[in-house]
Amino acid sequence: MAMEFADKIRRLPSYPVAGGYGESGPLARLASNESPFPPLPGVVEAAARAIAGANRYPDPSSGALRTALAERHGIAPARIALGNGSCDILLAVGEALLEPGAELVYAWPSFSIYPHLAAASGARAIEVPVDGAHRHDLAAMRAEITVATRLVIVCNPNNPTSTALPFPEIAAFVADVPRHVAVVLDEAYCEFNLEQDPEESVELLRRHQNLMLLRTFSKVHGLAALRVGYGLCGSDELPRAVDQVRQPFFCNAGAQAAAVEALKHGDEVTRRVEANLAERLPLESGLRALGLEPAESQANFVWFDVAMGEDAEEVEADVVAGLAERGVLVRAGAALGRPGALRVTVGTEDENERLLAGLREIL
Numbered sequence: 001m002a003m004e005f006a007d008k009i010r011r012l013p014s015y016p017v018a019g020g021y022g023e024s025g026p027l028a029r030l031a032s033n034e035s036p037f038p039p040l041p042g043v044v045e046a047a048a049r050a051i052a053g054a055n056r057y058p059d060p061s062s063g064a065l066r067t068a069l070a071e072r073h074g075i076a077p078a079r080i081a082l083g084n085g086s087c088d089i090l091l092a093v094g095e096a097l098l099e100p101g102a103e104l105v106y107a108w109p110s111f112s113i114y115p116h117l118a119a120a121s122g123a124r125a126i127e128v129p130v131d132g133a134h135r136h137d138l139a140a141m142r143a144e145i146t147v148a149t150r151l152v153i154v155c156n157p158n159n160p161t162s163t164a165l166p167f168p169e170i171a172a173f174v175a176d177v178p179r180h181v182a183v184v185l186d187e188a189y190c191e192f193n194l195e196q197d198p199e200e201s202v203e204l205l206r207r208h209q210n211l212m213l214l215r216t217f218s219k220v221h222g223l224a225a226l227r228v229g230y231g232l233c234g235s236d237e238l239p240r241a242v243d244q245v246r247q248p249f250f251c252n253a254g255a256q257a258a259a260v261e262a263l264k265h266g267d268e269v270t271r272r273v274e275a276n277l278a279e280r281l282p283l284e285s286g287l288r289a290l291g292l293e294p295a296e297s298q299a300n301f302v303w304f305d306v307a308m309g310e311d312a313e314e315v316e317a318d319v320v321a322g323l324a325e326r327g328v329l330v331r332a333g334a335a336l337g338r339p340g341a342l343r344v345t346v347g348t349e350d351e352n353e354r355l356l357a358g359l360r361e362i363l
Ligand SMILES: Cc1ncc(COP(=O)(O)O)c(C=O)c1O
Pocket: 032, 033, 084, 085, 086, 087, 088, 111, 155, 158, 159, 186, 188, 189, 215, 216, 217, 218, 224, 227, 228, 229
C-alpha cells in the first residue's frame, strides 16, 4: 500500500532549482542572483574559526549577530528574527500566521517562495499582477486586503522583475494596511537600490508594529552558501512567533560568525554595489542593442522578454537551453510567472559578454 501524505504535499510547488551544481569548467552562473565576488578573507577566517568548534551547537539566540544587527540598525535585539537564510524566516512567518480560512496577498511575478506559504498552510493566496512597468500595483494589493488577510508581502526591489518602488509609496502603503495584518517588506536586494538608502525603511519600524523588513547576507555580502538572513521588526511579537515554530539552532555557527564579520565591512558593500552597477549598465545597453527591453532594474539582475504570445514558453526554453549549451546559466521566466521572460544575474564583465554573445547567436 502506498504511503499517505499530508494534503499540502499535493499543493506545494517545487522550488525551481538552478542547474550547474557539480559541474566544473567556466560556467557563467547567472541564474540565482548571487554575488560574483567571494566573501572577504576576514569573513572566511571568522567562519573557519567558528567551524573549528563545530562539536558544539551554535548559540541558539545568535547573540553576537543579534547585538551587531541591533547596533547597526538602532533596534532592540528582541525585535530581530534570525534565520537559516531569509527564506527560513519567510516560511516560519507563514507557519506562524497562516491557516485555512486566512489570506495572504503578494504581487506576481514575485519571489517564487511566496506561493509555498499558502500551499503549506492551507491559506488562500491572492496574487496581484504587477503593472505594465513590472512594478508592484500597491493600490490593487490594498484593495485585496480583507478581514481574512493575515499577511501581505511586498518585495522591493522585486525578484524577478528587478524593479523598485519609491520609498514614499511604500511608506504610504504600510501606513494604510490595517494593524491586524502583518506586512513583510522583503528587501533582499535593498543595498543595490540606488533610489533608497537601506536605513530609510528601518525608520518605518518605529511607527508600525506589524512590519518586518526582511534582509539577507546571501546577496551583497556574498554569503549565499552559509544561509543567514534576518528580519527587523516593529515589535517583538513576530520574532517570538517565528522562533516558536522552528527547530532550535536554525542559524549555524559558521554563518553567525561570518555575518558578524561581514557587517564590519560596509565600505566593501558600497564598492560591490558600484561594481555591480558598472557591469549592469553595459549589460542593459547590450540587451537593448539586441532589440530587448530590460525592466528598470534597481537590483543585481535584469528581467526582459525574449518572446511573447503563444509560443513564448517554447522560445524561452530554447533560449535557456541554448545559453546552457554555451555554459551560461540563466533563469526561465515561465517558472517565475511570465513565460517568455528571462531573469539574468549581473555577473563579471566576461560572464555578461558571454551572455550577450550567446543571445546574439541564438536570437
Ligand atoms: C526576494 C528574495 N527574498 C528572499 C530570498 C532568500 O534569500 P536567502 O534565503 O538566501 O536569504 C531571495 C533569494 O533569492 C530573494 O530573491
